[in-house]
Amino acid sequence: MTQKKTKLLVIGGPTGSGKSELALRLAEEVGAEIVNADSMQIYRGLDIGTAKPAPEEMARVPHHLIDIVAPDQDFTASDFRREASAAIEDIDRRGKKAIVVGGTGLYLRALLEGLLDSPTGDPELRRQFDDVSGEELLRRLAEVDPETAARLHPNDRVRLVRALEVYTQTGRPISAFRAAHGFSGDHYRALKLAITVERTELYRRIDARVERMLEKGLVEEVRELLAQGYSRELKSMRSIGYKEMTSYLADEMTLDEAVTLIKRDSRRYAKRQMTWFGRENDIYWLEYPAAFASILGHVIEFFG
Structure with missing residues (x-):
C-alpha cells in the first residue's frame, strides 16, 4: 500500500521579496503553521539583521525552527532536514497544514530531495580550482563525468568545482552518487512558489529594509552579541548585516560605509537567490502582493 504523501506549501525567492508576509497571510487564510527555512533566523539573538518575524506576527500564526540554536552552534542542511521533518510531521499529525518559507535554497532542497551521501567539502582541494576558467572546469568535468x-x-563554478572535488576525492563521478540517491519525492507532495519582483523594485525594497533595520537598532543588537562573548568570526556573525556592523564597531569603517556594504551585499545575495531558484524544477513564479488573490486560490485548491 502506497503511503500518502504530506502536502507542503513551499515559498522561496530572494531576500526582501515579501516571503514572510505572504506566508503569514496564507497561513491565516488556510489554517496553516509556518516552518522557517532561513539559515540565519534559526539563531537566537540575531533578530533585526535577519528580518525575523516580530513577536506579534508569531503570535498570530505558530512558527517553527526560529530561535532554536545559539549563535556559536553549528547547524547544517542535514540538521535542518531532520528538524523540519519532525516539525512537519507534528503539524500534520495535529491536522494542520504546513507552509515552509525561506530563502535558503539548500535547506529547501535538503528537505524535499534529501542530501547526497557524498564526501564533505575540502577547502584546500577546492582552492586548486580558483584560477581555472569556467570553460576549463567544464572541459575537465566532461572527461570524468559527462552526465x-x-x-x-561554464558560469556555474560552484557546481563545477563541487563535481570535480567529489571525483578527485573518491574517483567516482557525482552523478553516480546522485543515481544512488533514492530519497527524492518520497515524503512530500509540494507546491513550490517563488515571488518575482522587478529587479529595480527589489533593490529599492532591500535598501529600504536595511534602513529600517538601522532604525530598529541593528547596531545595538550586534554590540550586545559581541558583549555576550560571541566572536565576530562565527558563521552567524559573518552573515550579511552582522559582519559589516562588527567592522564598524571595531572602528574599521564608518557607519555609512557599513550600511552601503550591507545594501550592496544584500542585493548580490538576492541575485544569487534568483539564480538558484530559477534553476529549480516545478516552481511557480508569482507577483506579490499584486497576485495575492490568485496565489490564495492556487493554495486553497492545492490543500483542498
Whole structure:
C-alpha cells in the first residue's frame, strides 16, 4: 500500500521579496503553521539583521525552527532536514497544514530531495580550482563525468568545482552518487512558489529594509552579541548585516560605509537567490502582493 504523501506549501525567492508576509497571510487564510527555512533566523539573538518575524506576527500564526540554536552552534542542511521533518510531521499529525518559507535554497532542497551521501567539502582541494576558467572546469568535468557536465554551464563554478572535488576525492563521478540517491519525492507532495519582483523594485525594497533595520537598532543588537562573548568570526556573525556592523564597531569603517556594504551585499545575495531558484524544477513564479488573490486560490485548491 502506497503511503500518502504530506502536502507542503513551499515559498522561496530572494531576500526582501515579501516571503514572510505572504506566508503569514496564507497561513491565516488556510489554517496553516509556518516552518522557517532561513539559515540565519534559526539563531537566537540575531533578530533585526535577519528580518525575523516580530513577536506579534508569531503570535498570530505558530512558527517553527526560529530561535532554536545559539549563535556559536553549528547547524547544517542535514540538521535542518531532520528538524523540519519532525516539525512537519507534528503539524500534520495535529491536522494542520504546513507552509515552509525561506530563502535558503539548500535547506529547501535538503528537505524535499534529501542530501547526497557524498564526501564533505575540502577547502584546500577546492582552492586548486580558483584560477581555472569556467570553460576549463567544464572541459575537465566532461572527461570524468559527462552526465553532470551536460547539465552545467561554464558560469556555474560552484557546481563545477563541487563535481570535480567529489571525483578527485573518491574517483567516482557525482552523478553516480546522485543515481544512488533514492530519497527524492518520497515524503512530500509540494507546491513550490517563488515571488518575482522587478529587479529595480527589489533593490529599492532591500535598501529600504536595511534602513529600517538601522532604525530598529541593528547596531545595538550586534554590540550586545559581541558583549555576550560571541566572536565576530562565527558563521552567524559573518552573515550579511552582522559582519559589516562588527567592522564598524571595531572602528574599521564608518557607519555609512557599513550600511552601503550591507545594501550592496544584500542585493548580490538576492541575485544569487534568483539564480538558484530559477534553476529549480516545478516552481511557480508569482507577483506579490499584486497576485495575492490568485496565489490564495492556487493554495486553497492545492490543500483542498
